[in-house]
Amino acid sequence: MGKTILLVEDNADDEALTRRALKKNNIGNELVVARDGAEALDYLFGAGEYEGRDLAVMPQVILLDLKLPKVDGLEVLRRMRADKRTRLLPVVILTSSKEQQDLVDGYGYGANSYIRKPVDFAQFLEAVRQLGLYWLVLNETPRHQGEG
Amino acid sequence: MSGSAWRFARAVAEHLGRAGAAYGVLMVGVALTLLATRYVSGNVEAQERVRFDEAASAARDAMDRRVDSYVDLTFGARGLFAASEAVERAEWRGYVESIDLEGRYGGVQAMGYVSRVSGPEELDAFEDGLPGVVRPGGERAEYYPIEYVEPMNAANESLLGYDAYREEPEHRVTMDRARDTGEPQTTGRVFVLSEAPPGSLADLALEPGLVAYLPVYRQDEPQGTVAERRRALEGFVVCYITVEELFRGVQEGQPSAPSIDFEVYDDEESFSPAHLLYDGDGVLRAGDAQEMPVGNPLVGAAAGAIRGVTGLPVGEDGSSDLNALDSFGAAGREWNVYFEALPEFQMGEEGRLPLFVFLSGLGVSLLLFGTTYVLVRNRVRAERASRELEDANRELEATNRELEAFSYSVSHDLRAPLRSIDGFSQILLEDYGDELDEEGKEHLGRVRASSQRMGRLIDDLLGLSRVTRGSLRREKVDFSSIAREVAETLRDSRPERGVEFLIEDGLEIWGDARLIRVALENLLGNAFKFTAKRSRARIEFGVDPELTWRGRVPVYYVRDNGAGFDMAYAGKLFGAFQRLHAQSEFDGTGIGLATVQRIVHRHGGRIWAESEVEEGAAFFFTLRPGLQLDPSAPRGAKDARGGAKSEKARAG
Numbered sequence: 173m174g175k176t177i178l179l180v181e182d183n184a185d186d187e188a189l190t191r192r193a194l195k196k197n198n199i200g201n202e203l204v205v206a207r208d209g210a211e212a213l214d215y216l217f218g219a220g221e222y223e224g225r226d227l228a229v230m231p232q233v234i235l236l237d238l239k240l241p242k243v244d245g246l247e248v249l250r251r252m253r254a255d256k257r258t259r260l261l262p263v264v265i266l267t268s269s270k271e272q273q274d275l276v277d278g279y280g281y282g283a284n285s286y287i288r289k290p291v292d293f294a295q296f297l298e299a300v301r302q303l304g305l306y307w308l309v310l311n312e313t314p315r316h317q318g319e320g
Numbered sequence: 321m322s323g324s325a326w327r328f329a330r331a332v333a334e335h336l337g338r339a340g341a342a343y344g345v346l347m348v349g350v351a352l353t354l355l356a357t358r359y360v361s362g363n364v365e366a367q368e369r370v371r372f373d374e375a376a377s378a379a380r381d382a383m384d385r386r387v388d389s390y391v392d393l394t395f396g397a398r399g400l401f402a403a404s405e406a407v408e409r410a411e412w413r414g415y416v417e418s419i420d421l422e423g424r425y426g427g428v429q430a431m432g433y434v435s436r437v438s439g440p441e442e443l444d445a446f447e448d449g450l451p452g453v454v455r456p457g458g459e460r461a462e463y464y465p466i467e468y469v470e471p472m473n474a475a476n477e478s479l480l481g482y483d484a485y486r487e488e489p490e491h492r493v494t495m496d497r498a499r500d501t502g503e504p505q506t507t508g509r510v511f512v513l514s515e516a517p518p519g520s521l522a523d524l525a526l527e528p529g530l531v532a533y534l535p536v537y538r539q540d541e542p543q544g545t546v547a548e549r550r551r552a553l554e555g556f557v558v559c560y561i562t563v564e565e566l567f568r569g570v571q572e573g574q575p576s577a578p579s580i581d582f583e584v585y586d587d588e589e590s591f592s593p594a595h596l597l598y599d600g601d602g603v604l605r606a607g608d609a610q611e612m613p614v615g616n617p618l619v620g621a622a623a624g625a626i627r628g629v630t631g632l633p634v635g636e637d638g639s640s641d642l643n644a645l646d647s648f649g650a651a652g653r654e655w656n657v658y659f660e661a662l663p664e665f666q667m668g669e670e671g672r673l674p675l676f677v678f679l680s681g682l683g684v685s686l687l688l689f690g691t692t693y694v695l696v697r698n699r700v701r702a703e704r705a706s707r708e709l710e711d712a713n714r715e716l717e718a719t720n721r722e723l724e725a726f727s728y729s730v731s732h733d734l735r736a737p738l739r740s741i742d743g744f745s746q747i748l749l750e751d752y753g754d755e756l757d758e759e760g761k762e763h764l765g766r767v768r769a770s771s772q773r774m775g776r777l778i779d780d781l782l783g784l785s786r787v788t789r790g791s792l793r794r795e796k797v798d799f800s801s802i803a804r805e806v807a808e809t810l811r812d813s814r815p816e817r818g819v820e821f822l823i824e825d826g827l828e829i830w831g832d833a834r835l836i837r838v839a840l841e842n843l844l845g846n847a848f849k850f851t852a853k854r855s856r857a858r859i860e861f862g863v864d865p866e867l868t869w870r871g872r873v874p875v876y877y878v879r880d881n882g883a884g885f886d887m888a889y890a891g892k893l894f895g896a897f898q899r900l901h902a903q904s905e906f907d908g909t910g911i912g913l914a915t916v917q918r919i920v921h922r923h924g925g926r927i928w929a930e931s932e933v934e935e936g937a938a939f940f941f942t943l944r945p946g947l948q949l950d951p952s953a954p955r956g957a958k959d960a961r962g963g964a965k966s967e968k969a970r971a972g
Contacts, residue, residue, distance in 0.1 A: 185740035192747060239732050268732040268739075270779070291735055291775030293743040293768075 175232035175308060176202040180212040180248065181266075182240050189293065190235070190266075193300035201308060204231065209243025212236075213251060216258050230261060233307040236283070238267040238274055246277055253282040260314055262307055338700050342693035349685025356681055361674035368665070372642045375580050376659040380646045383570045383584070383657065387650040390425060390561055391504045394534035397431060397557040401536050407433070409449075409468055416470035427565025429514045429529065430476045432469035433536075434484075434495075434556040438462055452481045460486065464495065466558065475513045475524050479560075484531075491531060497652060498533040499553050500546045505652035506532045508586045509597050512560045528597065529562040532651055567598040579665035585656040597655065601662070727782050734778050741771040773909075780911040783838065784896065787918045792832050799827035799836070799876075803861045806840045810848045817857065819848060824862030827876070829943055831923050839919040842912040843878040843939055849906055850882035850937065857881065864940065873942055881936040893929055916941075 177194070181187050187205055194203065206212035212234075214220035218227050234252075238245035245265065252258040264285040265278045278286050287303065290296050336343065400415050401407055416431045437446045440459050446467075447453055454465040464485035469476045484491035490507045498505040512529030516522045533556045537543050541552035567584060581603070587595035642661035647654055745768045749761060756764070800823055807821040821844075829836070844859060851857035860879045867875040885893070885900045892898040896914040916939075920927045924944025931937035 189743040268735040291738045291742055292772050293746040
């Protein structure tokens with residue numbers, strides 16, 4: 173299996189734009205989309221809709237919005253970091269907020285990166301390009317057991 | 321009903337709880353006042369008592385002396401009989417005239433001689449020497465007619481030949497006593513015929529009086545025993561005295577005459593009006609006093625002089641508690657004297673002292689109460705104000721939190737649609753660009769530019785609100801370094817422009833580093849922006865030596881040689897969304913200077929600008945003097961005034 177990307181995003185427009193940006197930057201990895209925090213946790217821990225999912229397959233990177241229905245982004249992050257299986261997964265916070273408090277909280281809960289979605293789509297494309305290059309190509313993650 | 325009573329009780333309890341201290345002060349003050357008043361009034365009473373006792377004692381002594389001296393008159397007259405073999409009428413007149421009754425013995429109505437006439441056989445001889453006859457007539461063993469009487473007037477004339485021994489038991493008893501004892505004796509209260517007072521219709525008047533008798537004995541006979549004296553009796557010297565005159569004389573002799581009333585009773589035991597000899601003011605007081613319980617006899621200096629003293633409370637009828645009883649012997653009789661202080665006796669300065677002490681003490685207590693009450697109330701008010709302030713503060717904090725939540729939403733949610741607009745416009749351009757003509761593409765370009773501009777507006781607005789939110793951190797800020805960093809960033813954004821930055825070294829202030837950076841970013845950023853069309857752009861930052869008032873309050877400036885602005889619009893400069901240049905000419909949201917002004921205000925300073933079109937612009941600002949780093953710099957309020965002055969000077 174290729175390296176999957178988990179996009180946690182409730183806004184369909186943003187999802188489409190993100191898909192477009194990935195495609196434009198030739199990032200062909202499988203994209204799993206969770207529309208809220210609860211769905212993201214279900215996917216990560218194989219519950220609900222994703223019951224019985226092969227948990228050996230974990231996303232290469234998680235693009236996490238902060239403002240989400242049901243369970244918000246920071247809570248998703250906190251639960252991931254509390255669980256052994258997802259503790260080391262790279263999480264990039266991708267959000268509209270530039271509030272200082274969100275930045276501090278994000279890093280405080282163990283986010284690996286914090287990117288503010290620019291309004292200018294060209295800038296967004298560039299951000300996604302760099303993001304893909306770094307997290308999908310350059311960055312090495314500890315090998316997950318059962319992989320191979 | 322009970323509910324409202326309960327509420328009332330609670331209100332009272334609450335009031336007492338708050339103002340308890342004030343009421344405590346009042347109670348202590350009133351208690352002290354009462355104590356002081358009691359002490360003073362006790363003192364005054366004791367002093368009055370002493371004064372009264374002295375006055376009463378003096379009056380008694382005067383009375384005693386006067387009565388004695390009147391009685392002594394009779395001894396003088398008896399001397400006349402001793403000296404002369406037979407006293408003639410003319411001799412008697414001469415004697416009486418010589419003692420000047422009217423002038424020196426006011427009240428002596430008549431001085432006379434009662435002759436003892438034994439049986440009718442002597443009566444005729446006696447009547448021969450008399451201008452009239454002996455009255456009443458008739459036969460009896462002995463007659464005691466008045467032989468001489470002086471001064472001669474209508475009243476006294478009727479006394480000649482009058483046998484009081486026969487006619488009036490009171491006289492007879494007195495005469496017998498005088499005869500048996502050989503001492504002067506007086507009657508009880510009798511009526512004495514006197515000349516009517518001037519203005520009266522009658523010729524004569526009967527007035528209460530006394531009659532004193534002194535026996536005259538034949539000198540050649542023994543007078544050792546009662547029997548011998550009875551045998552030797554020749555007659556009596558008699559003295560008619562009206563009490564009114566007698567005692568008025570006493571009262572007039574008193575220094576504090578009108579303030580003490582005295583009543584003289586011709587009785588040892590009772591104070592019955594029947595025995596009243598004299599009453600100073602015509603109001604019988606002793607009877608009232610007698611009905612009251614008798615207090616302890618006075619102990620003190622005056623006690624010896626006064627036999628029985630009663631301390632009686634002031635009765636409802638106004639009788640004074642200052643009174644005394646005394647008695648003295650007067651020519652064989654015991655007289656009781658009752659003294660009482662009249663109201664005017666206590667009306668002296670001292671008498672008012674207790675009232676004065678009470679009123680002034682009460683006044684001071686009330687004043688203290690008022691002061692304490694006001695203090696307590698002020699404290700309560702201050703506490704309430706403080707509580708209200710705390711509440712207001714909490715509300716403000718809550719409002720602030722709401723505002724933060726709101727701006728968070730704005731920041732997050734308002735931008736999302738903008739991203740979509742921009743993103744999908746771009747996608748349209750990329751994917752369907754072939755199907756659009758140039759105009760269509762241009763329209764899409766405008767859509768994108770607008771959405772991006774709106775994104776910036778939102779960001780700037782958030783920045784502006786962030787500047788006023790949150791608390792101000794105060795730290796030492798290296799103004800010069802921040803300016804250099806900001807300049808560096810600006811230069812890096814457009815390296816090809818080659819802008820010259822002149823930044824003064826060593827500027828340090830106390831302030832919020834983050835906000836100060838934002839202010840400098842905006843000011844230097846503006847300068848950078850508006851010098852874009854200058855080939856040799858120059859931007860300065862430093863302290864203006866000329867405007868800095870006596871070197872105390874630094875006036876910072878940011879000056880450029882850029883496009884400048886018309887001073888006519890200077891008033892709009894710091895308003896949000898106010899722009900002095902067209903968007904096409906210089907990009908911008910019009911929020912930057914509003915943000916700078918808020919930051920300066922939050923630091924207690926002020927900001928103003930000077931410019932001319934195409935001649936560059938200068939922005940001046942101060943920060944609060946209290947925030948200056950130099951501790952020797954006085955924290956004056958000169959900064960604002962000095963700033964305003966120079967601003968005016970410059971503006972003009």
